[in-house]
Amino acid sequence: MTLAVREATREDIPSLCALENECFSLPWSEESFGEFFDNDCSRVLVAEADGRICGYVGMYLILGEGEITNLAVSGEYRRCGVATALLDRLASLDGVERLLLDVRVSNTAARALYEKCGFKVDGLRRGFYSKPREDGLLMSREIEK
Ligand SMILES: CC(C)(COP(=O)(O)OP(=O)(O)OC[C@H]1O[C@@H](n2cnc3c(N)ncnc32)[C@H](O)[C@@H]1OP(=O)(O)O)[C@@H](O)C(=O)NCCC(=O)NCCS
Secondary structure (H helix, E strand, C coil): CCEEEEECCHHHHHHHHHHHHHHCCCCCCHHHHHHHHHCCCEEEEEEEECCEEEEEEEEEEECCEEEEEEEEECHHHCCCCHHHHHHHHHHHCCCCCEEEEEEECCCHHHHHHHHHCCCEEEEEEEEEECCCCEEEEEEEEECCC
C-alpha cells in the first residue's frame, strides 16, 4: 500500500462525508463540512492509499492549540498506520503547540491509538456524547518541535 497525506480541499467533501457515514452515528453533513472549510481556523488532512481517500482528520487551530474535531479511517484500511500518519502530520503543521480531543470512553481503538501517539488523559466529561449518551475523555498532547 502506498500511503500519502495531503491537505484536503472542498472537492474532497463527498469522500469525507462517506467516511463520516461509515464511521459515526452522528455523521457531519456536506453543509457542516462546507462551514468547516469556510472557517479560517480549520485544518483538514486526508490520507490516500493507492490514490483513494481512506482516512481524514480535522481540527480547529487557535492560538497554538489544535482541537481535533474528527478522525476516521475506513474499515478495510485500519491497523495499517493511517491514523498515526494523519496525527503525525497534524502535529507537524505550523503553529501547532498542543493537540487536544475528546473520545468516547467505550472507544477502545481510538483510546489505544491516542495513548500510543503520546496523548494523556486530562479529564472526564460526563454525558458529553449523544446517540448513545456516553461520557467523554478529554486528552491532550504537547508538541515539541
Ligand atoms: C480509531 C481509528 C481512527 C484508528 O485508525 P487506524 O488507522 O486503524 O490506526 P493505526 O493503524 O494508526 O493504529 C495505531 C495504533 O493504535 C492502536 N489501535 C488502533 N486500532 C486499534 C484497535 N482496534 N484495537 C486496539 N488497538 C488499536 C494500536 O496500538 C495501533 O498500533 P498497532 O496496529 O501497531 O498495534 C479507526 O479505528 C477508526 O476510524 N475508528 C472509527 C472512528 C473513530 O472512532 N474515530 C476516533 C474518534 S475520537
